[in-house]
Amino acid sequence: MLTIATAASLAHVLRAGCDPGLSSILKRYQPLMAEEQLAVLYVLQPGDRRQDLEAARGCPFEQWEFIVADGGWYEAVFVLDDYGHGHVVLIPDSTECDPELLAICRGHAVPHG
Template sequence: MQVMRDSTSITDPTLIPLIARLIEDLDDQGCELEEMVRVVVIDPGDALTTIETELGFRLLDRPLDVIEMHEGWFELTYVLSDDGFGVVVYVPVRPDVDPALIAHCRASMS
């Protein structure tokens, strides 16, 4: 799992356009990335309990504010506070990612 607190942390070429869009949206609001969102990228093999420990909440129990499907990725957005701070979780669509997490993402899309 990778936790990105600023745009210089982004190295995965498939995520660059997704994160660039997120940064552009925040820039339009006059916000810095680290002030408004924490970006978490799930790696294949990450245990759901490890992910939930990093996030500070039970991922499968918390309602999603937004979910989007991209080429090879689910993008999950959770708003955590009244000031709009949140976390965006990128889940790769791969067979070596926790099946419960992938099932949760697929079910949330419908």
């Protein structure tokens, strides 16, 4: 699992190169992370499981604000407090990902746009 918590780490991931669908989503977060550290992004990798995600985030994968399907990825957004701090979980729509997480995303996602 890739954890992106700062504007510098986000810029590094984009410079290093990644899946075009993921890159498109990450670029949307650049201005927000440059201004203020409001979100931590979690990018699931092949083999990552729901338990791994929940351990990294320190909370269960429930009570999301919304889940968006975009470019072969699911973007699940969790708002943690009244100040707008949150987590963004990015899950590739791939058979290599946790089937339980994919089922949740497929059942609740709306298309981007």
